[in-house]
Amino acid sequence: MCVVHLLDNPDSWAPASLQGLNLCGECNDQMIADLRLVAARWDDAQEALHAGAGGGGSERHAQRIEAPVPINVSVSDALLVARDNIWSVVLRLVDDHAVQLPVYQDTGSLAEWLSRSQAVKIAGSADKTFTKNAYWWIRDAAGWTVTATHGAETKVDLPDQFCKRPGCNAQLVVVENRAGAHIVQCSADAGHTVQWDTWTNMLKSLGAQKRRGPRLSKKRA
Structure with a gap:
């Protein structure tokens, strides 16, 4: 059964998971959609960090420091959670499968990489608890990215x-x-x-x- 629908209650009803996976079709599609949302909005979220600031290739929310242009603290906090959640999934895949990471490793790029080539490893992990946790880490990352981009x-x-x-x-x-x-x-x-x-x-x-x-x-x- 789908580990997301089961939550922490083994007695509850849950839909069947897809063959070879720990997620039902709905949850698997949602996980991939959330990864793609993070990938699509990450650059906009970075722009929201500094009101009126242009561009910037680094993930500037990683440190809370004084800057010439003030940091939007609520956006910084949101992106810090989103970044940590995506990296939690990535590092677990590295441990379990020794995957080779893409050359460019900002959160948006990693989310896109996960959605394109790693989703099946997440959904089909031998550790069902990891699949469930990863699903919610990704859901949270998408939610915080939306929060950041809407200000x-x-x-x-x-x-x-x-x-x-x-x-x-x-x-x-x-x-x-x-x-x-x-x-x-x-x-x-x-x-x-x-x-x-x-x-x-x-x-x-x-x-x-x-x-x-x-x-x-x-x-x-």
Whole structure:
């Protein structure tokens, strides 16, 4: 069965995966589409880092430093998460398959390379957990790239919802960009994020299995 639809609940229903893969056709197509979105918008996202600045071939969000032209911090944070997520997938493929990386290795180029020639290795990995994690890393990378390229965003607190990452208990917020995409984010650490559809699926899963803990609020911001 499709590992993305299963989530962390082995008792839930999930569609059949494609032959030889860990993903159903819908999720496999979505993963490839998200990679292509990152590839298509990465240059625009880089331009959004510096208001009024032209060009630039380096991934300038990699370091938070003083610059002659001020850095758009929200864009920088978004692209940092997107870059780290894509590289997490790439480095795992290097470890598992000793793949040769393309000569030019910015995030957009790597996303395009993954979509063209490596998607089957991700979807068909012997480690099903990696396939599931990679799918959501790529989904998040696409979401943050969209946020960066649309610029302005709004944040609204999620009532009574707090980050569950180890050592963190900060308020969770819903981030909405101009495109209408929603991301659940920790108010203390922008790297603690999850896509809205993932969040709602988690709530449904927790609500269906009360033995795992108290049911979370389903209030939307």
